[in-house]
Amino acid sequence: MWQWFHKLGSPRWFYHLSSKFLPWLALASVVLIVTGVVWGLAFAPQDARQGNSFRIIYIHVPASFLALAGYYVMAAAGAVGMIWKIKLADMVMVAAAPLGAALTFIALFTGAIWGKPTWGTYWIWDARITSMLVLLFLYIGIIALSRSFSTRETSARACAILALVGTVNIPIIYKSVDWWYTLHQPATIKLTGAPSMHPDMFKPLLVMILGFYCFYALVLLLNTRTEILQRERRTTWVKELAAGK
């Protein structure tokens, strides 16, 4: 088991192994997302109150799921990299940060577009929206930190520490924002996500969520592979790869 563990830590081994997964992940994400989009946008029934505008849920919800999950992926990779000194985990962490930030932004952006027809405003200080905004700030902090060191090794270590501190904080931030919102809840707008979705609406959503997970894994792998090549560019195996051998 330990041998396997150390093998996984080798960027070169991982680079070659991951190239076998890439086509399958790409295929799975394309099939799932195309199916989900066509099903959700064209065939799922209209919402009784929101009409067609509810269909943005098929992008919004999967993006929000992965925005939060992405932070834990990043922090877990950072922890593994710090505890066992595995270079590969550091690279995964660095690769996960911009991806998570982009998904958080998509979640916020689609939420704002959805808010306009539904509540008549692009932005309200709702608990979930505010938490997402703070999450975006946490991501931005990590990206900013990772850009400011001259060596990639130090930058990954620094980001790992920050990500771990953030992870401890995230539940506290979420709880506190929730509590803050119940204190200041504006009475006019009631936010109930979708407590009882009709199965015909829910099934395409499930497909989209699965598709987004595959897509996330795919992009994370691609980002990590780029990071590997950049960091190991002076090793012989990367030079051989670049020479096309």
Next chain:
Amino acid sequence: MTSLGGAFFAVIQRDLSIAMRHRGDLLNPLFFFLIVVTLVPLGISPEPTRLAAMAPGMIWISALLATLLALDNLFQADFADGSLVQLMLSPEPLWLLVLAKIIAHWLVTGLPVVLFSPLLGMILSLPGAGFLPLLLGLALGTAVFSLLGAVGAALTVALHKGSVLLSLLVMPLYVPVLIFGTSAVQRAVDGMNYGGVMAILAAVAAFSLLLAPFAAAGALKVGING
């Protein structure tokens, strides 16, 4: 054991005496705090009822910014003159020395802000019931600001222009403290019980006290190499 405590108190004493010799640096965050709060009536309205409604939040936000401003000094000067590396090379556990530095830093930046806050509460016409929770909450809250901020300060110590980055890193982490701190004051003003909120704030402070020195010590080892 005596040497452990000895090193701990020696660091506190050293940092305090350095701070006493640079009194200007000591006062700057305090004046910043005062000026920011002065801008509020000028920017919004001098009407006492409106000011009173905003006072808890404005005082807390200004206190947050004032401590953030001073955070840069926590490790920066010691890094520049090399004494920080000496601390790291010493046989004492680094987290203990970092904790000592944080405590000394809080004594010269956080504590004055806390003691100054009733005055600012007064000029923002904060109702009388709000003063005690403001003092208590700020005492706990600025301690958390210093503890969490130390992690960010340690990560950015070797970077040029690290101060803006530092605020970017730590401000999102300050969100819960700000929420609980302001609502403790608000509850007291509204005549409600604020003990529970204060207990949460104290729990956050205790939790940070437990973990932040370790994280900051780890961050320092990384930050110096950068």
